[in-house]
Amino acid sequence: MAGGMTPAPQGNGTGYRAIVGPLLIPTWVMIGIFLVLPVLLMAVYSFLTKEFRGGVVWDFTLAAYDQFFLNRGLFGDEPPVIEWTYITIFWRSIWQAALATLICLIVGFPTAWFIATRPARTRAVWLFLVTVPYWVNLLIRTVSLKFLIRENGPLNESLMALGLITDPLPLVNTNLAVQLGLFYSYLPFMVLPVYAAVERYNFALSEAAADLYASRWVTLREIVLPVVKPGIIAGCILVFVPSLGAFLAPDLLGGAKTFMIGSLIDEQFRGSQGNWPFGAAAAMILMTLVLIVLTVYARAQTKGDAR
Template sequence: MATTAVTAAKMPPDTAVPDAANVVREVRKQEVRRNILLSTPALIVIFCAAAGPLLIMLVYSFLSAGPYGGIEWKFSIDGWFNVFVQRDIFDDTLSIADAHVSILWRSVKLSLLTTFTCFIFGFPTAYFIATRPPERRNLWLFLVTIPFWTNLLIRTFAIMELIRNQGVINTVLTSFGLIEEPIQMLFTDFAVMIGMTYVYLPLMVLPIYASMEKLDFRLVEAAYDLYATRFKVLKRIIVPLVKPGLIAGSILVFIPSLGAYVTPRILGGGKHMMLGNLIGLQFGQGRNWPLGSALSLTLLMLVMLALLFYVRSAGKSTGGSHG
């Protein structure tokens, strides 16, 4: 860069203008080259770590299952076929794969519920942090991220200690005479939802906070001056302005919930599977890798649909605010 600049300066004055353009072009070219070079490691990692395995799964999903796990190099659409359709094991009739559909429905239902509870707890938290004096906000944000310091497995076991029959909550309730028998919370869908809400809550708080921080609270004051009720301020001013954060948070909670494996495995008691566990089963005791691959790709497509929805609704809301 420096040498080109020097040669340009030595040129006679009348040719300086086209040369300056040349220099700019040269510098830009170098910049592009440098940028490509700098991003190569990241691109390689992305390709190897994301695209590679996906391609392998795509290939596997079109092969036959080996008798003891693994795959056989023989083309078959059984994997994909079995995602949606099941052949009755006893009379060979075909029907919708009702086990898969109910597991899928449970996953979607629990993920939506988790997203909703995260929103209920996360929104006021983000509002609280955003309305603190600026120098104190970092402390609160720091506190929100503390759970991330501990391993997911340990946090999940901690939840188990709280909600088990002889756990903290039941013991306290019984000792105050509020309940006679311990409430069965562990090994229920409720437990799975509590666990996922706890684990993913920071992923809801942080994006909402990011939007809320940019919110001009003078607008809120103005609304009050114009006799808006508290609810109206929330509905007409705050929510529309932090909508991008809300949507981002919801997506960040919904997607990992949909594929959750550890939490339903430990807190759900294994009696009712979620999608992640169904996929796990196919690679383990089920010995059906093609079906497992097809199920994973189905999950991936669900996630992409959710993202598509996000892009569309986020696009709409930013379009509005620019106007």
């Protein structure tokens, strides 16, 4: 991703180009079927009219976006004011996802560093251990987490048995629980790319920095972090994006107060209560947000490289 300059393919131009076109067909088919088509479907649905029992009517309208951003009163006849409900949910989701990303980074970076500095033969074992939870379905893991932290669950009971607390901590249905869920779900997405970057890090650079009078902290800030930045950014994107759209952790571990985008969209496609165009519109808005973030990052990265 970041930083690499791909050299233009060498060789006799016409022959190469004649072959490369057909060879790329499978790629284009994959991208078309699994990326472009679904997004287009989503975009089209977001402009349709909802039908009562779920599904859509093929009448093109901006109603879904209107409902997202504007409030026209109960009967839709008042002058429009900004509707804060969904914007607040989005804002809360972004905030929660950013916090989860930060926590994953704070825990994930030292973890990745630890693994990358082990002897080569034990690294594979540590990496395997990091991925072990992924052998179990995310839903099951999230439910288990809920059982662990509920009021009469093992966590609270052992804390009380140890005499550290007298009353059980109300953890379920709090932001803290949601953060815990997001952290638990996505930590490996941070550890793995950061590990890949740290593993390639040349530790002679740290020695060179120390030799030139940099303290450990300054070496971390001025040398290590900038050099492994591509891995950190990749990890942050890999944690932030799914956290933003997550609905299992917020649904199961959070309460009404921690309603997030993922749950909002999820709800629109459930049974007869749903509103497909509205769900599609919310998904489109979410995707636009993510794309803006990624574009800004890509721009900053190209500028850094072009220096």
